[in-house]
Structures are given as C-alpha cells and as structure tokens.
Amino acid sequence: MKLCLQMCNLKKNGDRMEHKDIERLDRISAHIHALLHNEQPGLLDLTGQPEDEIRQVGEFVNTLTEALSALTNAAHHLSIGDMDSQIIAKLPACHHLKNLQATLRHLTWQTGQIAKGDFSQRVEFLGEFSHSFNWMVEQLDAYRQRILGQNQELERLATTDPLTGVYNRRYFMDYATKEFLRSLRYSHTFSVIQMDIDHFKKINDTYGHSIGDEVLKAFTANCLEVLRDCDVLGRMGGEEFSIILPETALSGALIVAERFRQAIAELKVYVDDRIVHFTVSIGVTNLRQDDAGLEAVLRRADEALYLAKNGGRNKVVSTG
Amino acid sequence: MFKEERKSLQFDWSHLGDITKGRPNLGAQTTVAVYRLMQFTLRDAIITHTDVATANRIFYDAGYSAGSAFYEHLLKNTYDFDGFIAELQETLKTLSIGILRVESSDLLQHRFVLTVAEDLDCSGLPMNDESVCTFDEGFIAALFSAHFGMKFKARETDCWCTGDRVCRFEVMPANVQS
Secondary structure (H helix, E strand, C coil): CHHHHHHHHHHHHCCCCCHHHHHHHHHHHHHHHHHHCCCCCCCCCCCCCCCCHHHHHHHHHHHHHHHHHHHHHHHHHHHCCCCCCCCCCCCHHHHHHHHHHHHHHHHHHHHHHHHCCCCCCCCCCCHHHHHHHHHHHHHHHHHHHHHHHHHHHHHHHHHECCCCCCECHHHHHHHHHHHHHHHHHCCCCEEEEEEEECCHHHHHHHHCHHHHHHHHHHHHHHHHHHCCCCCEEEEEECCEEEEEEECCCHHHHHHHHHHHHHHHHHCCEEECCEEECCCEEEEEEECCCCCCCHHHHHHHHHHHHHHHHHCCCCCEEECC | CCCCCCCCCCCCHHHHCCHHHHCCCCCCCCCHHHHHHHHHHHHHHHHHHCCHHHHHHHHHHHHHHHHHHHHHHHCCCCCCHHHHHHHHHHHHHHCCCCEEEEEEEECCCCEEEEEEECCCCCCCCCCCCCCCCHHHHHHHHHHHHHHHCCCEEEEEEECHHHCCCEEEEEEEECCCCC
C-alpha cells in the first residue's frame, strides 16, 4: 500500500510513469475501493504483467481479496446456522469465527443433551449468553420437577382412596388382573383376602360418620403394618377391603388373615372420651390353575367372606 | 524406577511423589510456560536425536500412559457417559488443562468429536500449520479406552497452531479406519 501511494504521488506529479503503469495502478485502486465498499470484485487479472512492484501490489491485493472472501463466506454460513462449513483461516478474524463455530457446535450438542433430559448442562465463558442459557436450563429443570410432582400427585389421586390412602377399587382391579395373568403365564400362585368390617353401619349410626371414618383409617393402618411391600390393599367400597398377596399359597394367606382378625379384634380406636371396638370378617382363597378369569377367584373369596359373616362374624373362612 | 532400561511403559501415579511434602514453601503450582518449556524442549531434543515420526509416537504413548493413570486416580469411573464427560470437564478445568467441550457423540458407533479450548499444550503458540497436541491425542484416547473398556484412538484435526482457536479431536475405536 505504501508503494501504491508512492506511485500515486508520482502519478500526481505526472512524470516518470508510463501510461500503462498508471492504468494498472488505477485498476488496483478501483479494486481496493470496491472491496472497501462491500462489493465483491473478484480477483485482479495479472496475466501478462511484468514481475515488478505494481504486480506485487496486485498480488497482495488478490491475497487480501481471497481472505476477505473467506471471512465473508464464513460469517455468512455462521449467520444462517450452518456449522459444517469449512472456515479456511487466513485472517485473525477467521480464527474468531472458527472459535464461534466450535462454540455453536458444542451448544448444539448441549441442547440435544437437554432435550434428552440432561439438565446438568451449563455454558461457561460466554458472558451474558452463559448467564441467560444457564438460567433457562435451571428454569426448565424446575418446571419439569414441578410437572413431575404434579403428575405424581395426580396419579396418586387417581389410584388411591382419599380417606384411607390405600388403593382404590379401580387400581386394585387393574393390579389384580395383571397379577392373575402373570401367575397363570408362569404357573405361579397368589391369594386373595376379602374383608368386611362387622356391623359398620351400626358404628356409623351409633358414633357418627366422622368416627366411622376414624375406624376405617385405623383399620387400614393396622393392615398395612402386617402386609409386605408387594401386597396390595384396596378399598372396594364402604367398609369392604381386598388384598392381593402375590406368590402366596393359601396356607400363608390364612396366617396373614388370622393375624389381621386378631389385631382388629384387639384394636381400640379412641375418639374423644370413647373407645370403639370392632371386628372383621374375612374370606380367603387362592388362584386355581383352572380359573377361567379373575372373577372366578374373587367370587370364591366373596363366598368365603359370606360364610364368615353367616358363621358368626369375627372369623376367617377359606375356600381353597 | 526412573532410569532403568525397559521395553514397556512403567509409569505409575506414585512416581509423582508427595508434592506437598517435597515443596512446603513453593507449593504444588507452576506456570503454563514452565510446562511448555519442558515439553517443547523435550520434543526438540527427541526429534533431533531420532525423527518427527518417532517423536510423535513417543508423545502419543506418553500421553496414553498419563491418560490411563489420570482416569484411574482422578476420575470416579462412573459408568454413565454423560457423567464421565461432566466430571472430565470439571477436572480439566480445575487443573487448568483446558476447557473440554463435546461437538458430537455417537454412543452406538463409539465416535466422538471433542474440542479443547485454552489447551495447555498449544493455545497461544505461533501459527505454523502443524497440529502439535500429540500428547493430548494419547491422553484422550486413554481416557476413553479406560471409560469404555475398549481400545480407542484419538486424532487431532484442528489445532491452535493450524489456525483454529480450539483443538479438535476425533475419537473412535482403535480398529476403525479413520
């Protein structure tokens, strides 16, 4: 450029420069002007030119043109989100664009990770963008946790009895159906216990429904203490409860049932200055390999419960 | 221990010694310039005495040995890839080795592209169209080999010295044609 200016001064002075050299310099000047004014002039045609200083300047200008073209191309691709373009670094500015490209590639990977549920992703060393991005991920994670919590609560409300907290009839029947099919498929067994609190209507009539509710809660709490984690207790309605005992033969179920009966018979529910005693009738059965469906098992358990009721209540009866 | 003739690598983490005990006043830190002084004079001498290819093999093997020991002693050996990367990022940052980022990860094909910004070996070096992070290649290969329990190789495809602003490594199983 210094040489160019020197020659321009010579040109201004008007002597010692040939016309063709002035033309060559004019073309170089016009090319630089075009570059500076955001035009894309292509490369200077230096074909046939002598190997002199003017040609050297032209070659420098062509190198600069190529570098600026690469820079423009790189910036354009990045601006439209194309992160796969090759950035051929000939200027320091291209280095920074390559850095930006690497950063964007990593951000793309990170957003993919977040979409897959990895909310530990954080961006560092990108100033205000880091702060915003990280805050967004934290908020997304918090929102997700809230939604999960709400879903769990909805699930709980849909499957449990609001008074006692044990499973409701719908959940119990779904579970029992699955257990029935599983046991048949693998030739395993399970047992069913049907329970009905004795004279529950009388408790309600004598003490009021709120005390009747306390009785139900105390009953289920006692049952849960005896049951294993895999056993499922469901409230079928009113004062009727059922239990599925997976992988349990009739003999084992009878032991559990008798334990219930005894515990309930000894249970005292204290309400204000009153003590409420009550008993439970229990019917027990187990799966038979020739059972056509779950209904057959439940019907047998109901029959056993009926026998317990008719046999004096506060009893365990089985139909194996 | 340090001067015996040998035919296979014998580095052990215990060879680093008890730095706290040995440097009660100067402490355990030094500068990147001191680290590079050691590495590049060593590289210079090895190339002078042997050749470039041999020097590259030596640095790769040394890096691999370092990476294996690093994984064993400094990482929790988590089985989860995301946890491995997160822990590795944090450890490399804490030790000022570099800022590790993932550009792509294919857990089925076991192919990965990583970048390391502010790399300890090369960031700020003069541009000379050479990828110089051979030690890092071995180091990264060893980390992945230790994590996945299969042999990996790593190849630097971009480096500060080639004009990039991050070092980019392709990592893949050792038996794959790259």
